Amino acid sequence: MAGVELDDILQQAERLRADLDGGDELPRVQRNFQQLLDAGKRLRTGAPTTNDGAQVKASLLLSSHGYEIPQISDRLKTLASAAQSLEPLDPICDTDIEGFLRNERENAIIAVLEEQKSKSFESVEKAYWKTRLSEWEKEKQNILGKLIGTDGSLNFTQDFSTTRPSNSDYLDSGLKANTRSLMDAWEVGYARQVYVYNEKILSGSIRPNFVDLCKVTAEKMRDENILSLWNMVKCVIDARISSSEKSVLGRRLSNRVITEIVKQARRYLEDAYKEYMRKCVQARLQTAKLGGSLNALNLVESFLKVKPPQVSGHSDANWAKLYFCLRCGDLEAAQEIASRIRGSTPEISGWIDEYMNNGTLSPNSKHQLQLLYKRTVRNGGDPFEIAIFCILGCCDVMESHNEIAEKTDDYLWIKLSQVCVEKTQSSHSEVLTLSKLQAILADYGESHFNAAANPLLYFQVLFLTYQFEAAVEFLSRFPDLRCHALHVALALHEADLLIKANNLHDALVSSKQSDQSQLTTVQRLNLPRLLMIYTRKFELTDPREALNYLYFLRDEKHENESLFMQCTSELIRETGDYALLLGGLNPDGSRRPGLVDRYCQGSTKELITKVAQDTESKGLFEDAVLLYDLCGKYDNALKLLNALLSPLVPNSDQAHSDRVRLKELAANLAHRYRAMSVELSTDLQSTFYILLDLSMFFDQYHLGHYDAALDVINELHILPVKSETVQEKVRAFSSYSDEVRQNIGEILLATMKMLGARRKQLRSSSARDVAAVKAHARALLTFAGMLPYQLPGDITSKLVQIEVDML
Structure with a gap:
């Protein structure tokens, strides 16, 4: 290396670089220092490269398209951090035109995302506060409605306790709405007048004019539009109607009645x-x-x-x-x-x-x-x-x-x-003719009169043209006006001018071809359905007020049954407030009257029986037991209670919470029936007491009190103790009810387990005691094999295993 000059090394490096840049066979690959260091270490140590081939291929692929891996990695990290914060990217050098444009594009995308994010948060916040303010407005209206006094002014001394006034103080204190009442001010005012109307009827006094009572409510509320509505209804209903027709339909189709009604409608328009x-x-x-x-x-x-x-x-x-x-x-x-x-x-x-x-x-x-x-x-x-x-x-x-x-x-x-x-x-x-006028108005339609915006006007058009039922149905479509529609229907009903549907399940308004005439077109209103739609709003919080409205159906029949009974039964089942509506039982067994006694007039037990039957058909068996007991149908109560007790008898109180409640109910009924010397069906009574004793037997068994449990089962004389009594017990078994027989497997298994436990305790005792236990177990096993009743397979195998363990 000493003979090589630095300039020569530099020239060789430049030639190599030129060869790489000018060659077309391989693309240029760039590595950072960390990558070069890692590659060198792997080559020196000879360590296998796990993903090195894949990385090289990726580098070759990306670099062939002009993308360098180090730059891409750094760029992705920058974008990832920017995506989380949605902040603008850092500016780059002004001379890098391509990078500048790419940076601007990404900044624009981030700005749009940030704007949409802000708009979304703002929209959600507005919707939230709009909903909360709407709920608060409804709550304020509800509170103000409850504070309306009898004179239409606010009454802040009104009692908001949860107790309801008795019948005697209703007129003095007014309708006391509790804090949970769902009735608004109009509904409270109408309900007060309905109560007054029914009280006059029930007391045998002169029946007041229902329309006049409703007008009093409108006057107190100081609503000129609703007051005009009741003035119109009163003027039309006060027509001097005299017809020999007994049915409402025949009366409505008679010439004389139509003439008087048209005359009164014209008079109202003239007076107005x-x-x-x-x-x-x-x-x-x-x-x-x-x-x-x-x-x-x-x-x-x-x-x-x-x-x-x-x-x-x-x-x-x-x-x-x-x-x-x-x-x-x-x-x-x-x-x-x-x-x-x-x-x-x-x-x-x-x-x-x-x-x-x-x-x-x-x-x-x-x-x-x-x-x-x-x-x-x-x-x-x-x-x-x-x-x-x-x-x-x-x-x-x-x-x-x-x-x-x-x-x-x-x-x-x-x-x-x-x-x-x-x-x-x-x-x-x-x-x-009146029929032709009705057809002309029908051709105009609701849109011509802008009925959606001014429903009271279109109601007047229908009502004054002898279309009473259609007018009521139209007004009832508006929730805020439904209370007025119902009370107009009740006013027509009390004046014997309302044509009612024959079937409870018909539409709110229906018509039949046979009901039409050349003079007018009439329809039928499903009054019970409209009434139940109206009372459904507050029947859970104000059942007595709902009961007042149902009393209007006392003379109506559906499938040869009183509609008042049917609807009241449904009301009682929905509310579940049996004590308030049906009364209760005193300690001496006498019935304490409820709200329905005022309206049933001697047929309360019939109503309670109806409620009990409907409750039983809905699967509410415990409630049905109480209701049957309340109306004196003791056999029905015991029959249902036996069916409820039977599957729970073998369980422990800890394993099934319903067992404790049903045992307490059964014990109370047994104590009261004995004290009252109630006449009961022999079979039902026998089954009832056997199930109670079996419950006591299993209670002792689950508590580990085996001696007390064996004493209870031996006193019942259901199972044999010796082989000589097996035939007798098998014959007696067929006389037991299904509620007892379906538990025989669990009874045998529990008894056999207790005998097995006693056998273990008697290992050091006398041979006589051990033989007595074995004989008892053998008798039980023989009894199980001779029963004309299919025991579960696991029960039989367990019985045999326990008997074998005693040997």
């Missing part, structure tokens, strides 16, 4: 419009210039000053006054205005007189009016005159009168005034 005119006039007294008494004529004239009609063409003021007098229902004022009209229609005064006296025109007068209307009036251009002729003579029934019928109420009033119920000689196409 008169009140509307009065409010308009009082709001602008200076413009109205109201002078003298506030009679209908002065009111109409003042109203026309406040709101002059906006109609096209020439309009006679007298025709406008006459229309508004008819619109507010004052026919006397209309007669006075008609007497002022002269000129082309002198007959109008006589027609108004006839309309006022009879409520309609005679066929002759109607024919004259229709002829005059077709000749001159229809093309006369005065919209008020046209509307009056159409109302009096039922002309152009398809005309909407848009110029003067500005609101839905005006349109309904005009159409109801044109409805013809009685038979007429005119062709069907020229007569507007």
Whole structure:
């Protein structure tokens, strides 16, 4: 090495490097110092290279595409650290254009991820607080609803204890809502009036008007819309209905009832419009210039000053006054205005007189009016005159009168005034029947009346056009209005105007082809279903209020069974509050009355039996035992209790928690039945007491008290002690019930194990005692082999093994 110059070594190194750079056979491979050091050590020591071949191949592959492993490794570490923190990458030298662009691209990706992360956290936080605020708002409304007093003001002295008022103090203290009640203010107010209504019926007093009671609630809540709803319902229901039809369907389809209902619907619209005119006039007294008494004529004239009609063409003021007098229902004022009209229609005064006296025109007068209307009036251009002729003579029934019928109420009033119920000689196409009006409104549909945004308006449209059931069903779709819908249905039901579905499982509203008539279309409402949907909200927290509503079904039948009984049974099973609703047993065995006694009126035991049967069919056997015991069906109680005790008898109290509870229940029943000298079925009673004694036997066995356990089983005389009694015990075995026989294997095994333990204790005793134990065991084994009952295979083998061990 001494003869070689440093310049020569440098030149040789450069040539080697040039050869490597210029060669095409192998790609250039770069290694860092640590890799070179590791490779040198392996070559020096001759150690095998585990993954060296794979790494070399990877390096060759990546380097052939221009990627260097050291650079890639460092870059990946940088990206991994950046991905965790989502921080921008460190800037690189400005002269590295490719690296700069790659760095900018990666920074842009990281910025987008960071932005989306921030937006996601912000969105989640907003959704969280929105949900919490919504829940708090509902809770505030619930608390405020519970604090509403009887006068509609907040009452902070109300009792929020969990105890409920008794029947005697209900009216004095009002409906005391506990802290868990789910009833809102409207539901509490209606429930109070329902209680008052039922109390009057149960006490034999004069039945109050249910609608008036509901109006009291609306007045206390100070809701003008709901108060108008009840005013409408009251006006329609108060129709003077007199029909010889006994069924509700026959009554609803009769001409006389339809006529009265339509008349009352029209009267409600007239009274409501008169009140509307009065409010308009009082709001602008200076413009109205109201002078003298506030009679209908002065009111109409003042109203026309406040709101002059906006109609096209020439309009006679007298025709406008006459229309508004008819619109507010004052026919006397209309007669006075008609007497002022002269000129082309002198007959109008006589027609108004006839309309006022009879409520309609005679066929002759109607024919004259229709002829005059077709000749001159229809093309006369005065919209008020046209509307009056159409109302009096039922002309152009398809005309909407848009110029003067500005609101839905005006349109309904005009159409109801044109409805013809009685038979007429005119062709069907020229007569507007109630059925045809209902079809016209159905064609308009809910969207035309914006029913989703204003459900009370569409409810009024349906209700005033004799579609009571459809109106109730529509209103019940809105959870906030369901309480009003139900109570309207109850009001119709109490007025014998509600057509109810025949099947409890029908849809909420259904119809039958046989129910239809040429005059109107009727539907059937599933009242029990609507009522149960309503009470399901609060039946668990307020069962007594739910029971008050179910009392409305006392006269309804389903499959020849009282619907009140069926629904009350379901209510009791759902709540599980048997003590409150059904009462309990006193120590002397007498029954303590519950809430249902007030409503059942002597048939409480029948209801309890129904609840017990339904509870048993649902698999709630322990509850069924208590219910059968409560209603005096002692045999049913014992039968179920025997079936429950039988599989638990061989177990220990520690192995099965239900065993302790059932033993305590069985002991209480046994003690009370003996004290009361209850007459029971001999077989059931015998099985019951045997199962109790067997439970005591296994208790002693599991505690290790073998002598006491053997004494118990010997006193039962189920198993033979000697070989001579085997035949007798086998014959007696067939007389036992299944509940006892299915435990015979466990009884034999436990007894044999105790005899085996005694045999071990007697090894040093006299031969007589040992022989007695062996004879007892042999008798048990013989008894097991002769039984007409298939024992489990493992039981038989264990018995034989124990008997062999005694030898």
